[in-house]
Amino acid sequence: MLLWTLCAAVLLLGLLFLRFPYLHLDLQHVLSKVRTGRQIRKHIQSNYTVLDRFLDAVRTHPHKPYLRFKDETFTYRDADALSNQAARVFVQSGRLKQGDTVAMFVGNEPMFLWLWLGLAKIGCPAAFLNHNVRSKSLLHCFSCCGASTLVAAAELQDAVEEILPSLLEQQVTVYILSDTSMTVGMESFTDKMSLASSEPLSKDLRSHVTLHSPAAYIYTSGTTGLPKAAVITHTKLWFLSWLQCTSGVNSSDVIYVSLPLYHSTGFLGCTGAIERGITVALRSKFSASQFWDDCRKYNVTVVQYIGEIMRYLCNTPKRPNDRDHRVRLALGNGIRADVWREFNSRFGKIQIREFYGATEGNIALHNYTGKIGAVGRDSFLNRMIFPICVIKYNVETEEPVRDSSGFCIKAGKGESGLLVSEISMRTPFFGYARDLQQTEKKKLHDVFKKGDVYFNTGDLLRVDEEGFIYFDDRVGDTFRWKGENVATTEVADVMTVADCIEEANVYGIKVPGQEGRAGMAAVTLRDGQKFDSADVFKHVENFLPAYARPRFIRIQSSIKVTGTFKHLKGKLVEEGFDPNLITDPIYFLDEKERNYIPLTLDVFNGVTSGKIKI
Ligand SMILES: *[C@@H]1O[C@H](CO)[C@@H](O)[C@H](O)[C@H]1NC(C)=O
Ligand SMILES: *[C@@H]1O[C@H](CO)[C@@H](O)[C@H](O)[C@H]1NC(C)=O
Ligand SMILES: *[C@@H]1O[C@H](CO)[C@@H](O)[C@H](O)[C@H]1NC(C)=O
Numbered sequence: 001m002l003l004w005t006l007c008a009a010v011l012l013l014g015l016l017f018l019r020f021p022y023l024h025l026d027l028q029h030v031l032s033k034v035r036t037g038r039q040i041r042k043h044i045q046s047n048y049t050v051l052d053r054f055l056d057a058v059r060t061h062p063h064k065p066y067l068r069f070k071d072e073t074f075t076y077r078d079a080d081a082l083s084n085q086a087a088r089v090f091v092q093s094g095r096l097k098q099g100d101t102v103a104m105f106v107g108n109e110p111m112f113l114w115l116w117l118g119l120a121k122i123g124c125p126a127a128f129l130n131h132n133v134r135s136k137s138l139l140h141c142f143s144c145c146g147a148s149t150l151v152a153a154a155e156l157q158d159a160v161e162e163i164l165p166s167l168l169e170q171q172v173t174v175y176i177l178s179d180t181s182m183t184v185g186m187e188s189f190t191d192k193m194s195l196a197s198s199e200p201l202s203k204d205l206r207s208h209v210t211l212h213s214p215a216a217y218i219y220t221s222g223t224t225g226l227p228k229a230a231v232i233t234h235t236k237l238w239f240l241s242w243l244q245c246t247s248g249v250n251s252s253d254v255i256y257v258s259l260p261l262y263h264s265t266g267f268l269g270c271t272g273a274i275e276r277g278i279t280v281a282l283r284s285k286f287s288a289s290q291f292w293d294d295c296r297k298y299n300v301t302v303v304q305y306i307g308e309i310m311r312y313l314c315n316t317p318k319r320p321n322d323r324d325h326r327v328r329l330a331l332g333n334g335i336r337a338d339v340w341r342e343f344n345s346r347f348g349k350i351q352i353r354e355f356y357g358a359t360e361g362n363i364a365l366h367n368y369t370g371k372i373g374a375v376g377r378d379s380f381l382n383r384m385i386f387p388i389c390v391i392k393y394n395v396e397t398e399e400p401v402r403d404s405s406g407f408c409i410k411a412g413k414g415e416s417g418l419l420v421s422e423i424s425m426r427t428p429f430f431g432y433a434r435d436l437q438q439t440e441k442k443k444l445h446d447v448f449k450k451g452d453v454y455f456n457t458g459d460l461l462r463v464d465e466e467g468f469i470y471f472d473d474r475v476g477d478t479f480r481w482k483g484e485n486v487a488t489t490e491v492a493d494v495m496t497v498a499d500c501i502e503e504a505n506v507y508g509i510k511v512p513g514q515e516g517r518a519g520m521a522a523v524t525l526r527d528g529q530k531f532d533s534a535d536v537f538k539h540v541e542n543f544l545p546a547y548a549r550p551r552f553i554r555i556q557s558s559i560k561v562t563g564t565f566k567h568l569k570g571k572l573v574e575e576g577f578d579p580n581l582i583t584d585p586i587y588f589l590d591e592k593e594r595n596y597i598p599l600t601l602d603v604f605n606g607v608t609s610g611k612i613k614i
Helices: 002-019 023-046 050-060 076-093 110-121 135-144 154-169 190-195 234-241 264-276 291-297 307-315 337-347 380-385 436-441 488-495 533-543 570-575 601-609
Strands: 065-069 072-075 102-105 126-128 149-153 173-177 214-220 228-233 254-257 279-282 302-306 329-333 351-356 388-391 417-422 443-445 453-463 468-474 478-481 484-487 501-509 518-525 552-555 586-590 595-598
Touching: 023 234, 050 076, 050 110, 050 234, 050 264, 065 076, 065 110, 072 076, 076 110, 076 190, 102 110, 102 135, 102 154, 110 126, 135 154, 135 228, 149 154, 154 173, 214 234, 214 264, 228 234, 234 264, 254 264, 264 279, 264 302, 302 307, 307 329, 307 337, 337 351, 388 453, 436 443, 478 501, 478 518, 484 488, 488 501, 488 518, 488 533, 501 570, 533 586, 533 595
Parallel strands: 065 279, 102 126, 102 149, 126 214, 149 173, 254 279, 254 302, 302 329, 329 351, 518 552
Antiparallel strands: 065 072, 214 228, 388 417, 417 453, 443 453, 453 468, 478 484, 501 518, 552 586, 586 595
8 A cells, every 4th residue: 555655656756747847946946045035034134244244254264365366365354454444444534424325436456345345344335336437427327326435446547537526516525546646636545544453343333234225336237328326235235145155156166256346246256255255366357368377376166257258268269278277167147058058068067057137136047957048947936936027028119018908918938028027025126326217117017917016127038838038138139120120149149150250249220211220230350351241141141031131231440348348339329321420341231242242322322212222
């Protein structure tokens, strides 16, 4: 009898497994999320922040390196002492009030972390300005976080001087990270810091901080418009810093951070390291040629990536020591399936943990099953606790599709749609600093029933038959042409495989008399190569459907990118294909010639007047 019951149970389990092959992984994943949630709720109840975790780490392993930078090593104790000194400069100035925001305009260097830790110790949030931003945009970013103090790296002095009159008008305190300052209105910082005591600061200085207080502001480009300062509360910081833990990083790992610290991925590499009590090897700026040398030098075991980094690494010339390193785990997002395969075959067995999440979002996905290319899974278990959904989206109007009663419609299996996630107590959305309008813009109301609210990720994803989720595109990174959606990244990927093309930035432009947008690719050529129009045409024809083939190709000497290597498109879109305005050579796809031909004034006039069909 017992035997029969046992057999039946085994059979049932077997059937269950056949029907739901990922059930055990889904269950594991949901349980680990629930555990994380429980852990974080415990922290909230006891008001335990990432800073408290850092101070505990200082007590338990003071001599363990926290940070390696160039040839310097800073132990946990060093980091503690230096951040105490940094905090004292602010305290002694007497100009910071409780909870005031301090804007940091600093690149990837140890001071970035000492400042953030120091500010956390006195209960002040830091806003991380992108150090590539200048003049008007810089002022905008500074103003939108509501800071009254600015701390800038010495090499950014010129950029600060440019906006100094406006800052002084607003009575902003401006520090420069140097020992002296000759500029009126700009105070030196590091001299004061080296004189300050490194003794611990009183906990009273941060007694007003709760897990709901802002810990930092991180700027995101959002889907449109100027950068916005996303509020990272201490709770949110915990959630974001948990990624290393859930990805299996353990206390003997060393993580390599080469992404900008002013973005969430880079910064969270350092706070996640605090949570794990590990060592960070920091680089001032990502370099494809130095990447593996650094990994060897610092005994790196975990690296961070974004898709472009993996591509750049795969594009470097092969070296005999490509597999000579200790990296076992790569954490990041945006890697394409082909690059993923190439990376693994070239650099050895490295586990890739692809995840998806927006800095300001209330959602995080990650591939816990090892499915190539997937960012996560949409399992019914997960949905029960964290309600996410992919809904039908109209790329042209940039609006979700709604049915006759005004509600959104779930996208079909395999259909690309907008990812949204319900905003609730468990999955809150903290919005942007002092920008209710932008915060409101990220919310979708009345999605499935009257009164519900969802976070609009602004990303197009797709769920396949088995429930794997794939990232398709950012809204705005697609355009419509001949009734079809063209994904710019997809076209760019194909273009860069052509022999002469190094990099491609693909976007859609308006052509008079045409619906939608025609595809245009701004490309750079490989060293010493000429634009081989016939070859590129053949390649494009072979690999892309007719509607996705770029109608225009613009040859550039370099492609402008943002701090995270995203291509800048706005200006290019605006410039279009008018040879009167553009000095770069432009080519036009000529169907009859079966070639890309130079875009002369004649051709331009032919296209705009409609004489030449495109
Ligand atoms: C950390 O993980 C690595 C790889 O799985 C393992 O070799 C190592 O022993 C682990 N270390 C600790 C302290 O658990
Ligand atoms: C890396 O590991 C080697 C061998 O275990 C050791 O000799 C070396 O000191 C380590 N380097 C660093 C920067 O930890
Ligand atoms: C994600 O998929 C890759 C590719 O198979 C795999 O190597 C990696 O381990 C997966 N990540 C996780 C978290 O399982």
